[in-house]
Amino acid sequence: xxxxxxxxxxxxxxxxxxxxxxxxxxxxxxxxxxxxxxxxxxxxxxxxxxxxxxxxxxxxxxxxxxxxxxxxxxxxxxxxxxxxxxxxxxxxxxxxxxxxxxxxxxxxxxxxxxxxxxxxxxxxxxxxxxxxxxxxxxxxxxxxxxxxxxxxxxxxxxxxxxxxxxxxxxxxxxxxxxxxxxxxxxxxxxxxxxxxxxxxxxxxxxxxxxxxxxxxxxxxxxxxxxxxxxxxxxxxxxxxxxxxxxxxxxxxxxxxxxxxxxxxxxxxxxxxxxxxxxxxxxxxxxxxxxxxxxxxxxxxxxxxxxxxxxxxxxxxxxxxxxxxxxxxxxxxxxxxxxxxxxxxxxxxxxxxxxxxxxxxxxxxxxxxxxxxxxxxxxxxxxxxxxxxxxxxxxxxxxx
Amino acid sequence: xxxxxxxxxxxxxxxxxxxxxxxxxxxxxxxxxxxxxxxxxxxxxxxxxxxxxxxxxxxxxxxxxxxxxxxxxxxxxxxxxxxxxxxxxxxxxxxxxxxxxxxxxxxxxxxxxxxxxxxxxxxxxxxxxxxxxxxxxxxxxxxxxxxxxxxxxxxxxxxxxxxxxxxxxxxxxxxxxxxxxxxxxxxxxxxxxxxxxxxxxxxxxxxxxxxxxxxxxxxxxxxxxxxxxxxxxxxxxxxxxxxxxxxxxxxxxxxxxxxxxxxxxxxxxxxxxxxx
Numbered sequence: 001x002x003x004x005x006x007x008x009x010x011x012x013x014x015x016x017x018x019x020x021x022x023x024x025x026x027x028x029x030x031x032x033x034x035x036x037x038x039x040x041x042x043x044x045x046x047x048x049x050x051x052x053x054x055x056x057x058x059x060x061x062x063x064x065x066x067x068x069x070x071x072x073x074x075x076x077x078x079x080x081x082x083x084x085x086x087x088x089x090x091x092x093x094x095x096x097x098x099x100x101x102x103x104x105x106x107x108x109x110x111x112x113x114x115x116x117x118x119x120x121x122x123x124x125x126x127x128x129x130x131x132x133x134x135x136x137x138x139x140x141x142x143x144x145x146x147x148x149x150x151x152x153x154x155x156x157x158x159x160x161x162x163x164x165x166x167x168x169x170x171x172x173x174x175x176x177x178x179x180x181x182x183x184x185x186x187x188x189x190x191x192x193x194x195x196x197x198x199x200x201x202x203x204x205x206x207x208x209x210x211x212x213x214x215x216x217x218x219x220x221x222x223x224x225x226x227x228x229x230x231x232x233x234x235x236x237x238x239x240x241x242x243x244x245x246x247x248x249x250x251x252x253x254x255x256x257x258x259x260x261x262x263x264x265x266x267x268x269x270x271x272x273x274x275x276x277x278x279x280x281x282x283x284x285x286x287x288x289x290x291x292x293x294x295x296x297x298x299x300x301x302x303x304x305x306x307x308x309x310x311x312x313x314x315x316x317x318x319x320x321x322x323x324x325x326x327x328x329x330x331x332x333x334x335x336x337x338x339x340x341x342x343x344x345x346x347x348x349x350x351x352x353x354x355x356x357x358x359x360x361x362x363x364x365x366x367x368x369x370x371x372x373x374x375x376x377x378x379x380x381x382x383x384x385x386x387x388x389x390x391x392x393x394x395x396x397x398x399x
Numbered sequence: 400x401x402x403x404x405x406x407x408x409x410x411x412x413x414x415x416x417x418x419x420x421x422x423x424x425x426x427x428x429x430x431x432x433x434x435x436x437x438x439x440x441x442x443x444x445x446x447x448x449x450x451x452x453x454x455x456x457x458x459x460x461x462x463x464x465x466x467x468x469x470x471x472x473x474x475x476x477x478x479x480x481x482x483x484x485x486x487x488x489x490x491x492x493x494x495x496x497x498x499x500x501x502x503x504x505x506x507x508x509x510x511x512x513x514x515x516x517x518x519x520x521x522x523x524x525x526x527x528x529x530x531x532x533x534x535x536x537x538x539x540x541x542x543x544x545x546x547x548x549x550x551x552x553x554x555x556x557x558x559x560x561x562x563x564x565x566x567x568x569x570x571x572x573x574x575x576x577x578x579x580x581x582x583x584x585x586x587x588x589x590x591x592x593x594x595x596x597x598x599x600x601x602x603x604x605x606x607x608x609x610x611x612x613x614x615x616x617x618x619x620x621x622x623x624x625x626x627x628x629x630x631x632x633x634x635x636x637x638x639x640x641x642x643x644x645x646x647x648x649x650x651x652x653x654x655x656x657x658x659x660x661x662x663x664x665x666x667x668x669x670x671x672x673x674x675x
Contacts, residue, residue, distance in 0.1 A: 074529075074568050095483040110490050111483075135487065165552045166569050176572075235582060240589045249592050250546045252575055331582060334575035335551075346575050356551040356578055 034379060038372035041156065045148045046169045046366060053146040053168070054130040054137070056122055061085040065149055067161070069169035072129065080127060088127040093118075094168075095132065119143070131168045151366070156373065162337040162348070164357060164367045172370045176337045178377060180254070180347030183340050184329060187258030188265060188322040193315055195262070196269030200314075203270070204277040205299055216274075223267035231331030234260040239332055246344055252334030255343040260328045265318035272317060276310020277303055316389045323382055326351040350378045424452040425649055428472035429463020430479075432504060432555050432598070433638050437476050439665050444656050453653065460555050467641055468492065474650055475641040478504065478555040495644045500637040501657045503672035505627035506560060507602035508609045508634070509587050510594050516540040518610035518619040521633070524564050527594060530571025535592060547574040548583045548595035556580075559636055560596050596634075599627065600670020627672040635672065 046066040047053065053069070055061065061083050064072075071077040072090055081087045098107070098118060107114045115138040122128050122143040130143070151172055159173020199219070203212055234256055243251030280303045288298040304311075334346030335356070354371050361367040427437050434457040441453040455476075458466075463475035464485050481489075481498065489496050508524065510516065516539055519527070526532035527545055535543045549570055550557040561567060577583045580597045587593040588605040599622060602608045610619035613633040626632035640657075642650050656662050663673040 070569065075566075099483055111487060133487075135491075161572060163569055163572075165558075167567075235585055239586070243590065249544045250575070250590055252586065330578050335577070336573050336575045338573050346573075348576070356576070357553050361553075 031379070034372060034375050037369055038374075038376040041151050041172070041366065041369040041373045042153060044151060044366045044369055046151055046172065047148050050133045050135075051131060051168060052134060053148060054122060054132065054141075054143045055146055056126045056128055057142060057144045058126050059085060059144065061146070063147055063149060066151070066155070066169040066171055069148070070161075070163065070166055070171055073166075073168060086126075091125055091128045093121065093125075093128050093130040095136070115141075151370075156370075160339060162353070164361075164370060170366060170370075172366075172373075174350075174374060174377065176339045177348055177350050177353055177374065178381075179339055180333070180337075181323065181349040181351070181378070181381070183254045183343070183347055184257040184261065184333060184349055185319065185322045187254060187343055188261035189315070189319055191258060191262035192265045192269055192318055192322070196266050196314070196318065197273060197311065199266075200270045200274040200277060200311075201299060201303075204274045205295075205303065216271075219267050219270050222263070223271075227264065227325060227327040228331075230260050230264055231328035234328060234332035242344075248344055250334065250346060252332055252346050253344050254333060254340055254347045257329045257333040257347070257349070258343065260332055261322045261325055264325060264328060265321050268321060269314045269318040272314035273307070273311045276307040276314065279310070280306045312389055316386060319385055320382060323378065323385070324351055326355045330355060350374050354378075422450050422452060423649060424454075425473035425646075425653075426471075427453060427455045427474040427476055427640075428458060428466050429476035430460040430555050430638070431457040432478040433476040433501075436502060436638070436666060436669055436671055439669060440657050440662055441653075443661070443665060444653055447656075448652075451653070459553065464641065467496070467643070468494070473642060473646055477639045477641060478636060479559065480637075480639065481641060496641050497644050497647060499640045499642075499654050499658075500674065501640050501654070502638045502663070502666040502674060503627060503635055504638055505599040505622060505624075505632055505635045505672055506556065506596050507599050507622040508594065508596050508611060509584070509602050509606040510609060511587055511589075511591050512605070512607050513591055514540060514607060516609070517607070518612065520612045520616045521564060522615065524611070525566060525568065528560075528565055528570055528574065529568050530573060543592045546590055546593045547571060548586055548593055549574045549576055550580070550583070550596075551576050551578055556596070556598070560634075563634060563636070564596075598670065599624065599672065624667070624672050628674075638671070 047069075053064065059080065061080060064083065068077070068083060073092065077083075077090075079087065079089050098114065101121075102114075102117055107117065115136060118130065118132065118136055119138050119142055122130055128143075148169065156172055156174055157178075158175055159171060160175055161171045161173045162177060163171040203215055207215065235252075238256050238259060239251035239253075241251075242248065242253060242256050284302055284306065285298055288302045289295075293301065329349050330352040333349060333352065335348045335352055336346040337348040337353075338346070340347045354374055357367070358371050361371055427441070434455065437455045441455050445451055445453060460475075460477040460479055463472060463477055464481060466472040467475035468485075468488055481496070486496075508519065514535070516535060519538060523532065523538050527538070528547055528549070530547070532538060533545055535541055535545055547570070549560070561570065575586070577586065577595075580601050583595040583597055584601055584603065584606055587595045602622070608622045610621050611633060612619045620626050620632045622632055622634075627635045640654060642654075657666075658674070663675060666673045
């Protein structure tokens, strides 16, 4: 019997050990996956797949950046002398032009004549800029293959343009997205923290039991509403309201996102801080009141300092929800990838970008990796928040 | 008793295997634009032919076509023509593909009801959506900033608009990207300076559809099903089915059903443009 009990104890112990190990491994694995996929962006060319850029062999230009390619294909820059070449206008030559220029018969039923046609066109025109796969070119290709610089750290973190599907070269500048995320989250925290704190204080200390019994379930109900519903509410009610109130050309703004996020974070903040406030021992409160302190003095000098760590925990969880929330923000912030200068401008956040684009990004491609790299940035932002809070807590214990 | 149960089980298994072999089933995958149409057509077809089962999924035109290449779908639904490089891949892997146009789809350019502008040329649209024109007074309206609404970059509609209206130029960074067509209609209806583009069926009474000219302002054409059918409305695109000629026998009856009068009636009621 004793042996049996011991065996049960051992098994329970190992089950507990196993589950905690599995959880840790899962977390580490996810972080590893995130980083390994995301960091791949810096080893990738912004040109998708097996495509290459080719020019005539007499062209002196040796390299083009993704931004330069975008300017050329957008028609903003049309001459080679803007890139250190000769004064000669740029002739764009892609498979679409091949399709327009030659008939199906000329290309052959299985496109067997296509490579030689492409080659002779490039040789005949010194100003040509071609965009093809290696298979489209003949083995004895006469032109020059132009190397495309990989996505650099500087372009990624300081680039101001996010054109993930721009062909032929995509632009991955994350600055507007990072700033947009911070902008919306900070706004949400500024709104939610004071309101949440005041409500929780009221519910824990001032409201009578009957009122509390009505208020608490109502606030908890807020947490159960799907975020899409919040998003739609924001789009139909809040966005026009903001537009009218501030007399703006457009109502989809960072402020709309902040307000919706604040409402969504409120239940978490209120419930947890209220619980923390209620853990203040009655003896402490009574001691304070017995010394002649008013109710207000007791709240500020005794209850708040005592429940500080719980309130801090509540705000981290609230912030966590705000930074990572996707759907509601996607619907109300307008998602224009511009650098925001005020709360009354449209912004695009990182979670919204990942949610909107991951479904169509080819697995393992540059765009896919860029979205994972955005995930790393998001991870680092939340990680910083958490560390700051831990530091604040540690400081309190020392005191 | 045991024997009895066993023999029943064997019989049942045999029966199910037998009936399974009689059943025709195939998969359709690809464009989200075509998805609702394929679903309705498949439902109606399965109602008429109970021995056929069709599963329809979305994912985007590109996803459908690459699934056709890898053999994970039988029909690829696409809101654009197969690209020359995709065709190349098919040829390289030795597969012959059949293309069928099953219906058409037109895009309406929509503005707020309070906007005085009622027609634009393609060049003006390009200017507006790429950010070169930023005030309505530049195109004959009042002095009011233009707010550009677009679909997300992952949408086939975004690609189509970029290719056929913007001449492949990029949208302005200040364009607001909305996650759904309904959201664009909602936003345009409540924003005075707004402009956006949606499928013909989505442009309801809460917004105004613009007349569009593709001949530098000589003729402006209304966005409606009749004009899209006779090809005078320029922002129209065919919707395609692609399948391997080797399985033509299996899928042909379904494709024929869509092209039939009954199938095209479904096309019309769903707000797409029928072929005839």
